[in-house]
Amino acid sequence: MEEKSKRNQYWNPYLAGFVIGLMMIAAYYFSGEGLGGSGAFKSIAIAGVDAVAHDYAKDAAYFAPSVQEGSESPLNSWLIFEVLGVIAGAVISAAYFNRLSFNVGKSPKITNKTRLIAAVFGGILWGVGSQLGRGCTSGLIMSGMAVNALSGYIGLIAVFGGGYAFAYFVRKLWI
Amino acid sequence: MGPLFPQELISETINLLLAFFIGTGFGLALEGAGFTNTRKLAGVFYGYDFVVLKVFFTAALTAAIGLFLMNSYGLMDIKLTFYPQTFWIPTVVAGIIMALGFVVGGFCPGTSVCAAATGKIDGIVFVVGVLIGVLGYAFSYETIFEKLRNSGSLGQVNIAEWIGISDGLFIFIVTLVAIVAFVVVTKIQKALNDKNPVAKIEDLGL
Numbered sequence: 001m002e003e004k005s006k007r008n009q010y011w012n013p014y015l016a017g018f019v020i021g022l023m024m025i026a027a028y029y030f031s032g033e034g035l036g037g038s039g040a041f042k043s044i045a046i047a048g049v050d051a052v053a054h055d056y057a058k059d060a061a062y063f064a065p066s067v068q069e070g071s072e073s074p075l076n077s078w079l080i081f082e083v084l085g086v087i088a089g090a091v092i093s094a095a096y097f098n099r100l101s102f103n104v105g106k107s108p109k110i111t112n113k114t115r116l117i118a119a120v121f122g123g124i125l126w127g128v129g130s131q132l133g134r135g136c137t138s139g140l141i142m143s144g145m146a147v148n149a150l151s152g153y154i155g156l157i158a159v160f161g162g163g164y165a166f167a168y169f170v171r172k173l174w175i
Numbered sequence: 176m177g178p179l180f181p182q183e184l185i186s187e188t189i190n191l192l193l194a195f196f197i198g199t200g201f202g203l204a205l206e207g208a209g210f211t212n213t214r215k216l217a218g219v220f221y222g223y224d225f226v227v228l229k230v231f232f233t234a235a236l237t238a239a240i241g242l243f244l245m246n247s248y249g250l251m252d253i254k255l256t257f258y259p260q261t262f263w264i265p266t267v268v269a270g271i272i273m274a275l276g277f278v279v280g281g282f283c284p285g286t287s288v289c290a291a292a293t294g295k296i297d298g299i300v301f302v303v304g305v306l307i308g309v310l311g312y313a314f315s316y317e318t319i320f321e322k323l324r325n326s327g328s329l330g331q332v333n334i335a336e337w338i339g340i341s342d343g344l345f346i347f348i349v350t351l352v353a354i355v356a357f358v359v360v361t362k363i364q365k366a367l368n369d370k371n372p373v374a375k376i377e378d379l380g381l
Contacts, residue, residue, distance in 0.1 A: 013229035016208035020230065021237020023200040028242055030185065030193045032178030032256040035201055037285030038305070045309045062316035081191045083288060085198020086205070090289035093206035102294045105213040105281070107373075112296075119213075119297040120304040122280010123287065125272050127308015130284060132324055133269025134262070137283040142231065144259050145349075146238035148342055150332035151261040158270020159277065166278045167220035173279070174217045175373055 007098045024146050031078055034143020037086075038130035039079035046074045107174050118173055177251035202289055204230075211290040213281035213297055220278055222367045225360040232353040239346050247343075264327030280304065 024035050043066075050057045050067045057063035066074045074080075094100045106115035130136040133155060135143070141159060144152015176182075180190040208230050209215040218224025245251035277283060282290060282301045290298025312320060335345035 010209040010226075011204065011207035013208055013226045014233045016204040017230040017233025018237050019204040020201055020234035021241065023197050023204070024234065024238035025241040025245070026193070026197050026200075028238075028253075028256050029177040029245070029251055030179050030197075031190050032181040034257070034259075035197070035285075037283065037288065038309075040288075041284060041305050041309050045306060045313055049310070049313070060313075060317070061321060062313040076191075078191065078194045081194035082198035082201070085195040085200075086202035086285065086288055087198075087292040088195070089199040089202020089204075090206040090211065090292050091202075092199075093203045094211065094293035097207075099206070099211070100293055102296060104296045105211075105290070106297065107214070115297055116300045119280050119282070119301040120307075122276040122278075122282065123301040123304020123306075124308035124311070125276030126280065126282075126284055126287075126301075127305040127310075128312045129269040129273035129276060129308075130305075131269075131309055131312040132320055133266050133273065134259070134324075136273065136285065137231075138285045140259070140266070142235050142238070145235040146242055147253055147256065147258060148239065148243075148333050148335050148345060149259040149261065150263075150329065150334045150337055151259045151266055152235075153334050154261065154263055154266045155270050158267050159274045162271045162274025163220050163277045166275050170278050171221065173281075174214075175221050175223070 009097060020142075021146075024143065027082070027143075028146065033078055034139060034146060036079045036082065036135065036139035036143065038126070038136040039077075039139055040083035041127065042131065043074040043077050043080050050074070109175075110173060114173070118170075176249065177245065178256050181255050201285075205286060205289045206293065210286040211293050211295055211298065213290070213295075216283075216286060217278065217281045218373075221373075222360075222363050223373045225364050228360055229357060232356070236346070236350050236353055240350070243342055243346055258331050261329040261332045262325065262327050263329060265324045266327075268323065 027033050027035050046057070046063055046066045049063060054067065057067045091100070104112045104115055106112065126136060133140055134151070137159065140155040141152050144155060179185045209226060215224050215226055219227040242251065242253060246253045273283070280301050282298060284305050287298050287301040287305065291302045333342070335342045338345065
């Protein structure tokens, strides 16, 4: 019973926010960068395509800046190491709270199949959006807001405003 | 004075090591707040769980206040950091695409990485989706996205300067708005859950 109750314990949300804010300050202070999420996906995509089709990558506008001869591997980047840390932190925390287990997070009113199709579709939209918008919730919005950048606030309004506008139409996925 | 790495005050190895530890702190807080669970994330759009809004604004404002004070007291020169450029047109378009991705997929990229790493199958599938999306974007970049991505360029714009007020006053106003929002959403969440409760994560065994 004690095991089960630990599984349902979460940090106070303001404490979690405060800690993420401190990490953001550290990121800017030490490295001159904000926290990111989607940047690591970009590096992995570039490294993967470069590995199998270098001749294509070195001439294609999206890949070329990162894959020229003599340039460092896109995997040797700040955002890749940061995301490796995110993975380590999440696994340590989930292990501590007994939350390391395979399952599907979803509303009880939909099937696993529906949830997984929606998840892959949502992921694809984020993949495109984060590249077009120069970042995701972390890299565009939160890191932008941390330094009062206009781009962060435009992203905030578009993502959260858009989210509320679309929420009604996909409510059956959640409630 | 910060930022240290851009001024070559720390080595690249130390910089990457710090990236790992900073990421670890970020990951601990994301998992600890419950962000590997898509139900907690989607709750913000349906009013049954506003934890996203509380964590998100507390984080953004802690960072904004901290960096503002460090900049004011000469501990840090924000101009030497990677300061985001504003391209308003692609940011609006991309924001709307990501908004749809949020309510359909129930994660954003950072939270999906945490979910996938801790065994959430919907998180793993979402991560695969993000990679497909990035690759699809990359392969069609020149034909579809390049012009759009570089449109609406305004350069490095500080929103406080853009409105015509000081950084400190702007952060103060946003902080007030956030505190009011925290109080209001807590009431909304309670009212909605009293009236029409959704299945709790605890009851679903997630």
